[in-house]
Amino acid sequence: MILWRGIIEEFRKFLPVSEQTPVISLSEGNTPLIRADRLAKKICPQVELYLKVEGANPTGSFKDRGMTLAVSKAMEKQVRAIMCASTGNTSAAAAAYGAKAGLPVYVLVPAGKIALGKLAQAMVHGAIVFQIEGNFDQALRIVRELCAEDEYELVNSLNPFRLEGQKTAAMEVCDQLGTAPTFHFLPVGNAGNISAYWKGYREYHTAGQIHYLPKMMGFQAEGSAPIVHGHVIENPQTVATAIRIGNPASWKLALQAVDESSGKIAIVTDEEILSAYRALAAEEGVFCEPASAASVAGVTKCSQAGLLPEGATVVCTLTGHGLKDPDIAVETSTRPRTVKATREDVLALLRA
Numbered sequence: 001m002i003l004w005r006g007i008i009e010e011f012r013k014f015l016p017v018s019e020q021t022p023v024i025s026l027s028e029g030n031t032p033l034i035r036a037d038r039l040a041k042k043i044c045p046q047v048e049l050y051l052k053v054e055g056a057n058p059t060g061s062f063k064d065r066g067m068t069l070a071v072s073k074a075m076e077k078q079v080r081a082i083m084c085a086s087t088g089n090t091s092a093a094a095a096a097y098g099a100k101a102g103l104p105v106y107v108l109v110p111a112g113k114i115a116l117g118k119l120a121q122a123m124v125h126g127a128i129v130f131q132i133e134g135n136f137d138q139a140l141r142i143v144r145e146l147c148a149e150d151e152y153e154l155v156n157s158l159n160p161f162r163l164e165g166q167k168t169a170a171m172e173v174c175d176q177l178g179t180a181p182t183f184h185f186l187p188v189g190n191a192g193n194i195s196a197y198w199k200g201y202r203e204y205h206t207a208g209q210i211h212y213l214p215k216m217m218g219f220q221a222e223g224s225a226p227i228v229h230g231h232v233i234e235n236p237q238t239v240a241t242a243i244r245i246g247n248p249a250s251w252k253l254a255l256q257a258v259d260e261s262s263g264k265i266a267i268v269t270d271e272e273i274l275s276a277y278r279a280l281a282a283e284e285g286v287f288c289e290p291a292s293a294a295s296v297a298g299v300t301k302c303s304q305a306g307l308l309p310e311g312a313t314v315v316c317t318l319t320g321h322g323l324k325d326p327d328i329a330v331e332t333s334t335r336p337r338t339v340k341a342t343r344e345d346v347l348a349l350l351r352a
């Protein structure tokens with residue numbers, strides 16, 4: 001048996017680590033790339049559609065790829081504690097990798113705006129959680145100031161090691177497909193991930209592993225679309241809490257990624273996101289969180305607009321697992337029916 005050793009060991013030569021770097025890993029990466037023919041038939045029959053299921057990472061989101069590197073480098077630097085602001089998944093990953101490293105973890109989250117599963121993860125791994133009466137952007141501002149003054153290490157995606165780790169997802173996609181896709185679709189929140197994928201594709205191209213580059217296609221939720229509108233959104237709104245961000249940290253890098261790749265960043269509505277979310281679960285058996293489905297909502301939109309040519313290969317990153325946000329799943333699905341505990345009563349319902 002050959003064990004997958006996590007993204008630092010598997011992609012070591014592309015990462016800023018040395019023999020002295022202690023590797024803190026939960027064996028993240030190596031996530032499934034699933035061909036989605038039933039979904040494609042509905043939304044984009046002319047292309048080959050694939051799903052990169054990042055919810056299959058150890059804490060259930062792609063944030064693990066960045067966190068393994070950020071925490072390993074923090075250990076190398078011998079910091080006393082790590083800190084982040086989070087819409088949820090960064091705190092879940094920081095809490096888990098911090099626990100593995102034996103480091104104290106402090107997280108600031110927007111009160112009431114973090115999905116239940118993510119909060120549960122941060123708490124169970126023993127992170128110190130502060131719910132601030134404000135939004136993510138305000139939480140990030142506070143955390144940046146505290147980390148600049150003190151010995152806390154910032155593990156938000158402003159930490160360059162986060163994007164370095166996350167770029168390995170693009171490299172995996174190429175390894176799995178045997179080539180680069182024609183288009184790569186992603187949800188955009190803080191805009192770190194789309195920037196990281198672009199870096200990964202470019203580095204694989206330079207290394208001769210792929211011979212062309214994909215077009216990078218990013219999607220923001222309608223009420224949280226600062227990059228599309230070209231200005232900060234003071235009070236961002238969307239059902240997709242993981243991308244409820246009004247002032248993205250990697251704004252410029254994301255614009256560079258779409259410019260250089262001839263891609264684009266556009267808007268999808270909450271309705272379109274939830275419709276894609278349900279279609280993924282019902283047609284493909286893949287349960288992702290609402291923010292993740294923004295990528296597939298984007299494919300639907302681009303296909304309708306005639307932007308996806310016959311025979312193109314399209315990869316959508318599904319950024320996080322559906323169990324992260326059980327409330328949305330329950331609210332948007334058919335309720336179970338309650339029945340007396342007899343064979344006859346169940347049969348009557350079956351035949352109703």
Ligand SMILES: *Cc1c(COP(=O)(O)O)cnc(C)c1O
Nearest residue numbers: 089189190191192193242319320
């Ligand atoms: C963090 C996150 C995003 C957004 O990624 P950015 O790098 O902030 O653009 C999207 N979906 C999920 C599930 C996330 O956790």
